[in-house]
Amino acid sequence: MLPVRVRWSEGRPPAGPAPLALLLHGWGGDEHAMDVFGAAFGPGWLLASPRAPFPVPTGGYAWYPLGPNGQPDLQALGHSLAGLISLLDQWAHNPALDPRRRLAVGFSQGGAMAAALALRAPERLAGVAIFSGFLPPGLGDDPPRPLTGLWAFIAHGLQDPMVPGEAARALADRFRRAGAEVTLVEYAGGHKMEAPAWRAFRAWLATFVPPSAPR
Known part of the structure; x- marks a missing residue:
């Protein structure tokens, strides 16, 4: 079971069923690394921040280690993915949570x-928000599953020295072809959250009420 830090945005629960945001840190992070993203959410969100399972030698944790050629360990990636799915399944039938508003946010x-x-x-x-992200090698060849009704927000710096902008465009294209509702924001900046992405994300969140429950 993945360790997970759970808290309410702005420190208080809503009057009705709450939206859930699963906050996924990057390489070398932990369950506190995504705290800055909490400020983007209005009141009443349940913010769940799991810690990745694989320690990084220089400190922090990773969702999967990299091999000598820089390629991901797909077995480890699958292990982490199963852990995240297990977390979501724990909350799937919780009447205090809104099934129409389950969001995964990752950096x-x-x-x-x-x-x-x-x-x-x-x-x-119901949606994903991806910052400076990419489609892990090895997943791009899977037969596409329909993503009709899924909302996707993708933000990427044009000067990102670690993940090229083409990765964000390819991911947006993959989601669109599968039927997702995609918002792609490219901005002047590197491998970090910049003000234009922050403003666009907050505006997107304000409209995040998908018309039906997840598929």
């Missing part, structure tokens, strides 16, 4: 995991 490698969740388990999500 960098966490963004890759959010993309993997959307592609492998779209019925468990």
Whole structure:
């Protein structure tokens, strides 16, 4: 079971069923690394921040280690993906949570995991928000599953030295072809959250009420 930090946005629960945001940190992060994203949410969101299972030698944790050629360990990726699906399943039938508003938000490698969740388990999500992310190698060749009704927000810096902008465009194209409602925001900046992406994400969140429950 993945360790997970759970809290209410703005410190209080809503009057009715709550939306859920699964916050997925990047390489070397932990369950506190995505705290800055909490400020983007209005009151009443349940924010769940799991810690990835694989320790990084330089500190923090990863969702999957990299091999000598820089390629992901797909077995480890599958292990992490199963852990995240298990977390979502724990909350699937909780009457205090709104099944129409389950969102995975990830940065960098966490963004890759959010993309993997959307592609492998779209019925468990209503949306994804991916910052400086990418589609993990090895997943792009899977037969596409329908993503009709899924909302996807993708933000990427045009000067990102770690993940090229083409990765975000390819991910947006993959989601669109599968039927997702995609918002792609490219901005002047590197491998970090910049003000234009922050403003666009908050505006997108304000409209995030998908018309039906996840598939």
